[in-house]
Amino acid sequence: MEDGQRMYSQQGGLTNMSGNVLPQYNMGQDEPSDQRKQEIGDILQQIMTITDQSLDEAQARCRKHTLNCHRMKPALFSVLCEIKEKTVLSIRNSQEEEPPDPQLMRLDNMLIAEGVAGPEKGGGSSAAANATAAASGGQPDSAIEHSDYRAKLAQIRQIYHTELEKYEQSDGSEIKNSDYEAKLAQIRQVYQTEYGKYEQACNEFTTHVVNLLREQSRTRPIAPKEIERMVTIIRKKFAAIEMQLKQSTCEAVMILRSRFLDARRKRRNFSKQATELLNEYFYSHLSNPYPSEEAKEELARKCGITVSQVSNWFGNKRIRYKKNINKAQEEANMYAAKTAAAAAANVGPEGGAAGYNVGGGQAGMYMNLNGGDNYQSSDNSVNALRHVISQSGGYSSDSMHSTPASMYEQHMNQQITPHPRSQNGSPHDQKPDDSTDSWCAGAFMQGLDGEGDNYDGSSDEPGLKRPKI
DNA sequence: AACCATGATTTTAG
């Protein structure tokens, strides 16, 4: 549009130039009369001021008509054409075909890659096709006037922000791909709608300008090439808007995606309670800490996390439990002693563990438990067990990690005090025996206790049933 | 800043 105005003023420049030309023209005439001079002066005056005049329809029509019918018009017109001829050359050389804007291409590529502009999965929309065609065809007949465009941009932004809020609202507890896709689809739709409008506006405007120029070409010299050029200029202008639209969309997509990834990636510690529940389950099913799908669901529900998170947790827990145990026997033993002591103190009548009342029944249990862990590193289970037991003497020394210690202690206690499996209400978690094979405890525990039935039932403390110490 | 605990992801093995 600015170009359009510029062009008009350019036109003014041309007419001004005719001031120089006029004498030549007059020189060509034998005897320029004063009257003629006057007439020409009037016409020039009219031409020069024509752009300043308001374009009242009727008035304009009238003036146009007058101008067209003026007897001097053909002569002046030809002169103007002549002058134009000379100036146009330089103008025309200045531009010409320009390569497609790399930036725009980049944006296009990205939009296509992000699925905003490209063919839609599962049903290409015409808008998308149009967008792609227009973009690749180098014929971006698309635009919206600046103000209009800004409004659209604002709209897009708003939609985007709304989506963001929804995201944050959803707490990230379970951000799914589908959410992302839905939002992306929304962006895509907005984009395509806007693109369509943009296209339409551009075409309308171009048509308008072309018509205008055609109309004006009757009164002033406008070559078809110039019209073409004008169209190109308009398109260039509109292309800038197009680019902004695309850029904005890209930005929205990028932010959306980064948010999505962030939400997905960000690690959020589970609540104390959730961890407690999980640990509870873990330790109470230490012999086979592989919750069934139902158990997982139950845990997930109780902990306010997803089933996958439960699975992750157990995966991590198992591996880390094992690792940690291997690495630090003493610590484990210590925990055992501690918890055993605590349990002994807290729970007098425990008989729970199948008639294992000897001395510190609980202590034995824990020792065994921890011993089991040790076995991983040590070769012989019996030896290991002995080792553990012998170590139990030095429990007094205190050097456990603060965190694990309390944790273990806690859970150990829980393990003892209430009867474990009834707690969680996930009755059937373990498949009967042999599933324990893979689990580290399983091997030695099985080795220790004759029957591997302990699962599910009073399973928790596997060994110890009647270990031959 | 270094460090560790921990949830999540990726890689590997079956």
Add this chain to the structure above:
DNA sequence: CTAAAATCATGGTT
């Protein structure tokens, strides 16, 4: 596919 193992990345602590 599942699970183990390795690894990444972050939250929280020191």
